[in-house]
Amino acid sequence: MGDLARGDFGDDFTWGVAHAAYQVEGAWDADGKGPSIWDTFTHGKGRIRDHSTGDVACDFYHRSAEDTALVRELGFDAQRFSISWPRVLPEGTGRVNAKGLDFYDRVVDECLEAGVEPWVTLYHWDLPEALHQRGGWANRDVVGWFGEYVDVVAERLGDRVQDWMVFNEPCSFLLVGYLAGVHAPGVRSLRKFLAATHHVNLCQSVGASALRARIPDANVGTTHIITPPRTKQDRPKDRKARAAIDAFANRIFIEPNLGLGYPTEAAGLLRGIEKHLKPGDDDALKVDWDFLGVQYYQRQLVKPAPIPGLHAIPWMSKDHRRYEITAMGWEVQPDGLYEALAKVHAYDPDLRLVVTENGAAFPDRLEGGRVHDERRTAFYRAHLAEVRRAQADGIPVDGYFCWSLMDNFEWAEGYVPRFGLTHIDFATQQRTVKDSGRWFQRFLAATATATDAD
Numbered sequence: 001m002g003d004l005a006r007g008d009f010g011d012d013f014t015w016g017v018a019h020a021a022y023q024v025e026g027a028w029d030a031d032g033k034g035p036s037i038w039d040t041f042t043h044g045k046g047r048i049r050d051h052s053t054g055d056v057a058c059d060f061y062h063r064s065a066e067d068t069a070l071v072r073e074l075g076f077d078a079q080r081f082s083i084s085w086p087r088v089l090p091e092g093t094g095r096v097n098a099k100g101l102d103f104y105d106r107v108v109d110e111c112l113e114a115g116v117e118p119w120v121t122l123y124h125w126d127l128p129e130a131l132h133q134r135g136g137w138a139n140r141d142v143v144g145w146f147g148e149y150v151d152v153v154a155e156r157l158g159d160r161v162q163d164w165m166v167f168n169e170p171c172s173f174l175l176v177g178y179l180a181g182v183h184a185p186g187v188r189s190l191r192k193f194l195a196a197t198h199h200v201n202l203c204q205s206v207g208a209s210a211l212r213a214r215i216p217d218a219n220v221g222t223t224h225i226i227t228p229p230r231t232k233q234d235r236p237k238d239r240k241a242r243a244a245i246d247a248f249a250n251r252i253f254i255e256p257n258l259g260l261g262y263p264t265e266a267a268g269l270l271r272g273i274e275k276h277l278k279p280g281d282d283d284a285l286k287v288d289w290d291f292l293g294v295q296y297y298q299r300q301l302v303k304p305a306p307i308p309g310l311h312a313i314p315w316m317s318k319d320h321r322r323y324e325i326t327a328m329g330w331e332v333q334p335d336g337l338y339e340a341l342a343k344v345h346a347y348d349p350d351l352r353l354v355v356t357e358n359g360a361a362f363p364d365r366l367e368g369g370r371v372h373d374e375r376r377t378a379f380y381r382a383h384l385a386e387v388r389r390a391q392a393d394g395i396p397v398d399g400y401f402c403w404s405l406m407d408n409f410e411w412a413e414g415y416v417p418r419f420g421l422t423h424i425d426f427a428t429q430q431r432t433v434k435d436s437g438r439w440f441q442r443f444l445a446a447t448a449t450a451t452d453a454d
Helices: 037-043 062-071 098-114 141-159 170-179 190-214 236-258 268-276 281-285 335-345 376-390 434-445
Strands: 014-018 078-082 117-123 163-167 219-225 291-295 298-302 316-317 353-358 398-403 422-425 429-432
Touching: 014 117, 014 353, 062 098, 062 429, 078 236, 078 298, 078 398, 098 117, 098 141, 117 141, 141 190, 163 190, 163 281, 170 219, 170 236, 170 422, 190 219, 190 236, 190 268, 190 281, 236 268, 236 298, 291 335, 335 353, 335 376, 376 434, 429 434
Parallel strands: 014 078, 014 398, 078 117, 117 163, 163 219, 219 291, 291 353, 353 398
Antiparallel strands: 298 316, 422 429
16 A cells, blocks of 8 residues: 555544553552452462563553643554553442542543543452452442442543443453453353353443443444454364364354343353343343443464364464564454454444554563664554554554553563553653654654665
8 A cells, every 4th residue: 555654544543552550550559449359369388470460560650740741742642551441440330439449530631631641441350359259240239339430430430431331352361351250350161151241241331331321422432353354275174273263262152232232152151141131131231332442462262173973172272483473472464454354344334443552572571772673664564554554444443542651560471461552661661662652652743654674
């Protein structure tokens, strides 16, 4: 498509950066905050690659003004951040922690004072530990707990926040936290995974309704990581494998809220979700989204189960011979972003899409006061070209958020992978903008193109 400049994406296109409460805030027990499932999980032994925790993280709780000023300095329009549920409601329900709400008040005001749009995610994986002890997402009562929480936040921030996301990547925190058990809360149970999935889908609707009740003109969406499955061949058993992974990793989290039900026909194990449905749930699940957030990192290579009937879920595999690999072991496949956008667009051609996360971790090194991360800059240039290709083909994409503004706590991987446009020395909390961040600064100031090198 040739050189691309900021203006090619449209005057109303939103350029932003994203981060999440547990990954950046720190202050894990400050000012009345209750423990989250990630506090409990990381304080256990052997669960995090580098044995770290999010107790301090990027210290955003004390440095939010500085970091928000950096968002503006780099030329971004918006900062996407999440609310920590246990910081606002330490026990998950009931008593409101005024100091917790005060913090998010300040963050919103800091954004507005800096000329940065606040985009708020209501849940980015840090369930109050007190609610987990009562069954967490696997307990249907969570639907009411979540509605109460959303109402408290919307009442306080709704006069200044226009753009809301109900959840961040249900696929990730449910599959990895309730089925694989390698993320908080560390549960390994198909039954609890299916129950939790249905309850989260109900909470999508309850959350959207609670927002609109308090903020009638709110721009309400949610975010989904889209992982397009692929196989080396296209035999009938390969197509069946792709369909099963697509159902488990994508469709089960998207389609119920669009009124399409659960894709139980694609994977037999999903039929167990039906026992968790009650009369009226099909209608209760439906949401009229203002936009959907699409998050993309890689495709997933899959292969059929080696022994039919023994493994109901196809094996996930890797083929690193053809693609560049990130520090997470993920293949760099920019055209997969186009595929992800096209997949979601096919559900509703009129539904606005926003790329709410896209980014990569590379083995960055701070040398001489700079981080020369040319691979990250190349990653963003290539993926932005796919966003523009999607727009040119009629897909209504009107925003793009980098993951992330700064290096942060990367869940079970700890602080080893670095995704940020800004390097953080976690011993001193010193921020250093990487070359990729400076490239974005030039691009957003219209002095660079999406195909320029550093």
